[in-house]
Structures are given as C-alpha cells and as structure tokens.
Amino acid sequence: MQRMPNAIQLTDLSHDELVGLYAYPAGPSAPYVRVNFVSSIDGAVSVDGRSGGLGTPADKLVFRILRDLADVVVVGAGTARTENYGAAHTDSTLRTRLWHHGFGGDPDGAPPRIAVVSAGAALDPASKLFTDTGARPIIITTAAAPAENKAGLIDAGAEVIEAGDATVTPAQLRDTLEKLHLRRVLCEGGPALFGDLITAQAVDELCLTISPMLVAGSEQRIAVSPNAMPTPMNCRHLLFADDGTILTRWERCHTR
Numbered sequence: 001m002q003r004m005p006n007a008i009q010l011t012d013l014s015h016d017e018l019v020g021l022y023a024y025p026a027g028p029s030a031p032y033v034r035v036n037f038v039s040s041i042d043g044a045v046s047v048d049g050r051s052g053g054l055g056t057p058a059d060k061l062v063f064r065i066l067r068d069l070a071d072v073v074v075v076g077a078g079t080a081r082t083e084n085y086g087a088a089h090t091d092s093t094l095r096t097r098l099w100h101h102g103f104g105g106d107p108d109g110a111p112p113r114i115a116v117v118s119a120g121a122a123l124d125p126a127s128k129l130f131t132d133t134g135a136r137p138i139i140i141t142t143a144a145a146p147a148e149n150k151a152g153l154i155d156a157g158a159e160v161i162e163a164g165d166a167t168v169t170p171a172q173l174r175d176t177l178e179k180l181h182l183r184r185v186l187c188e189g190g191p192a193l194f195g196d197l198i199t200a201q202a203v204d205e206l207c208l209t210i211s212p213m214l215v216a217g218s219e220q221r222i223a224v225s226p227n228a229m230p231t232p233m234n235c236r237h238l239l240f241a242d243d244g245t246i247l248t249r250w251e252r253c254h255t256r
C-alpha cells in the first residue's frame with residue numbers, strides 16, 4: 001500500500017517551492033505527458049460546457065505554473081474551439097530561470113507552443129488561436145484532412161503537420177512532438193483526447209484540481225473512451241487552498 005503524502009497548505013509554500021513541486025523530471029529523453037484538469041466535487045468537467053466556471057484562484061495559479069514549465073501545450077480541437085484558445089502567455093523571466101535550472105522553460109523566455117490535435121484540420125483561421133500574438137501554433141492533423149482546411153491554417157500562420165492517415169493516434173502524437181524536440185508536454189484536454197491517451201498508456205502524470213463546487217447536470221467526466229484501461233497511479237502531493245480547492249498530482253506507477 002502506498003503512503004499518502006502529508007497534506008500541505010498552499011499558503012505555506014513560496015512561489016519557488018510551488019514551482020518545484022510541479023517540476024518535470026530533469027532532461028526527459030522522450031515526451032513526458034502531463035495532463036491537467038479541473039473538476040467539481042461530483043465529477044463535472046465543466047459548467048455550461050466550459051471549464052472556466054470551475055476555476056478558482058489556486059487552480060489558476062497552478063495552471064499558469066504548469067504552462068511556465070512546459071515546452072508545448074496540447075489540446076484537442078473541440079476544446080480549442082469551446083474554450084476559445086489563444087497563444088500561451090507565460091512569465092518570460094521565470095521560463096529563462098527554469099531553463100537554467102534544468103526544470104523546463106526556455107533559454108530566451110519564449111512561451112510554450114500550442115499544439116491542437118484535429119483529424120480534419122477543422123479550425124477557424126480567423127479564431128484567436130491564429131490571431132493572438134505568441135508562439136506559432138502547431139496543428140497536428142491527418143493526410144485525409146481536406147487540403148483546403150490545411151491550406152487555410154497555413155495561410156493563417158500555423159505549422160501544419162500530418163501525423164496519420166485518417167486519425168492521429170497517441171503514438172503518432174508523441175512521435176510528432178519528439179521530432180519537434182518538445183518533450184515537456186502539458187495536455188489540457190479534452191476528455192476524448194485524455195481517454196485516448198489513457199487507453200494507449202501514454203499518460204505519465206495527472207494534475208487534477210478539485211473545485212469546491214457541486215454541479216450535477218449532464219456534464220461529462222474528465223476522460224472518456226470506448227475502452228477502459230485501469231492505470232495505477234501514485235499520489236505525489238495534495239495541496240489545500242483556504243477556499244477548499246484541492247490540488248493533486250498523480251504519477252503513473254512503473255513496473256520494475
């Protein structure tokens with residue numbers, strides 16, 4: 001039986017200590033996939049279709065730190081559309097400092113890139129993802145996606161990469177990120193992409209925020225898939241905010 005870590009009060013930690021608790025493994029030799037989600041106490045992943053309704057100050061603080069640490073933020077096309085994704089805006093000074101300490105970041109303080117997985121390249125070239133000032137977005141798509149869709153996204157400034165014939169599998173996603181030398185991976189959903197990663201045993205870590213809220217309704221859970229893949233996880237830490245938010249970090253158990 002694993003020993004649960006002691007509960008830590010968020011206010012007892014300095015910003016640097018909090019960053020240290022979320023640091024990626026030093027110098028990963030392959031893409032390390034961290035997934036970040038927020039859910040209500042009763043398991044809802046959103047309110048009225050968007051995750052923002054579950055956000056708390058503590059969740060937003062960790063959300064920013066996770067992006068500061070990452071090389072790339074991966075998201076499914078549906079989530080990118082629903083949440084109106086734009087570029088990742090991070091702390092350039094912190095990212096430079098993190099890089100010098102080997103924790104992630106970027107030597108020049110540049111923000112992580114946004115990579116959207118879309119089998120059909122079905123994204124609006126006029127959306128915030130392509131008009132927001134920031135790092136050039138990556139669209140990971142397929143050979144079967146309509147040529148006009150891909151051409152429109154390229155014209156909008158995206159780097160469009162064909163990773164599969166008709167679908168993008170987790171293995172193809174990881175291979176694409178490896179070729180781009182993007183190894184500190186932060187996946188922000190949605191539930192279908194997370195479910196695919198779980199069934200492919202491609203999730204290294206989950207950062208899950210429990211928002212102190214009951215939602216009910218018909219909102220879906222954080223991961224959905226046609227197939228189940230029970231995956232044992234170790235709890236790395238539990239952080240408690242004064243408003244009742246619980247911040248958890250779970251790491252996949254590796255068989256020796």
